Structures are given as C-alpha cells and as structure tokens.
Amino acid sequence: MSRLDSMLRRLTAQRDGLNWAAARIRDMDGDVVDLGLGNGRTYDHLREILPDRRIWVIDRVLQCHPSCVPPEQDFLQGEAEPMLEKLAASGARIALAHYDFGFGIKEKDVEEAARLSPLIARVMVPGGYIVSGQPLVGFEPIKGPDTIAPDRYLFYRA
Template structure:
C-alpha cells in the first residue's frame, strides 16, 4: 500500500470514528479533547459533529489552517504530559478524546502513547471514549465501527 493510500485510509477512519463516537456520547456529560491539532482537519470535523461541546486542544505549536484555529481559552500549547496534568488539576472530564500525536516512527509513537495513557485516563469521564491511531494502555479496548480496519484505528472506553 502506498503512503497516499494509507493516508486515505487514515482520514476515512478518522471521519467514521468521530461520527460513530459523536453519536454515542450525545447523552453524556463532558468535554472533548483533541490531542494533536496539526492542520486542524479532525478538530474542524469535531466542531461540526459535536457543536455544543467545549473542545480542548493540545499541541506543541499552533499552525492550523486559518479556519481551524481554536479559541485561545481552549488551546493548551506545550508538551502533552504537562497539558494533560493541567486539565486534570482543573477537574476537566472528557466524554471523548482523539489522540493524534505521532512522529511517524512506530516504536517512538507506541512508546509515547503508552507513556501518556495514564494521563489521558485521568481526564476521561467514566465511560468516555478515546479514538487513537496508537495503542494505549489502561483503557478498555472496544470494537469501533465496522467500516474501520481494527488495525488502522483503535477505540477505547475509560473505566
């Protein structure tokens, strides 16, 4: 599979996963967390699909498309571990989190996801959903939509 085909598969998984998760959290409490803003595509889709929730965003830099800049009060710039600790200290609880950090080096990405997992779990509302392209630990892995290859995108429920 070419890198272009892999990217198409990732984008389709993100769209289907966000749509699926948005339908499951409609009647629950909690905010939404986007970990890794990048160009802002998934953030923009979250805004569209979950318009009445506060969406927190964590990233090291703010470089999205101009139409995808989050409100300043919702953007946490810095290292993910520090920003997740900050959210936890504020008592923030997430109904949905999307984990989209990555360096593009599998071993490094898996290690980072594992290290951040307890911090992610600490900000999740009970039963909250986490969508991730990297494996996470300490959360219950669940089956996502059947349109997504289970090896391509991962789905978790917080205890």
C-alpha cells in the same frame, strides 16, 4: 498500497471513528479533547459534529489552517504531559478523546502513547470514548465501526 491510498484510508477511518464515537456520547456529560491539532482538520470536524461541546486542544505548536484555530482558552500549547496535567487541574472531564500525537516513528509513538495513557485516564469520564491512532494502555479496547479495519484505528472505553 500507495501512500495516497494509505492516507485516504487513514482519514476515512478517522472521520468514521469520530462520527461513531460522537453518536455514543450524545447523552453523556463531558467535554472533548483533540490530542494533536496538526493542521486542524480533525478539530474542525469535531466542531461540526459536536457544536455544543467544549473542545480542548493540546499540541506543541499552533500551526493549523487559520480557519481552524481553537479559542485561546481551549488551546493548551506545549508538551503533552504538562498540558494534560493542566487539563486535569482545570477540572475538565472528557467524554471523548481523540489521540493523534506522533513523531512518525512507530516505536517512539507507541512508547509516548503508553506513557501518556495514565494522564489521559485522569481526565476521562467513566465510560468515555477514546479514538486513537496509537495503542493506549489501561483502557478497555472496544470494537469500532465495521467500516474500519481493526488495525487502522483503535477504540477504547475509559
């Protein structure tokens, strides 16, 4: 598979997975968190499909497209661990989390996801959904949309 086809497959899975999870939290209380802002595409999509939800964003740096800059009060800039601690201390309760942190080195990405999983669990509402590009630990793995290959994106319940 070409890198272009792989990227298209990943982005389609990401979109379909977020749409699927957003539909499942319609009657659930809680905010949303985008873990890894990047250039802001996912955050922008979350704003569109969940316009009435507060969307928290955590990332090391703010380097997204100017149209995708989150409100200052919703952007937690810094390393993931202290920012998740700060989110927990704020009292935020998360119904939907999108995990998109990564260094691009599979072993390092898997290790970081496992290390951050307990911190993510602290902010999730019971039964909340997590859409993730990396394997997480301590959550109930669930089947996502049929349009997504099982190895492309991962889905969990808190």
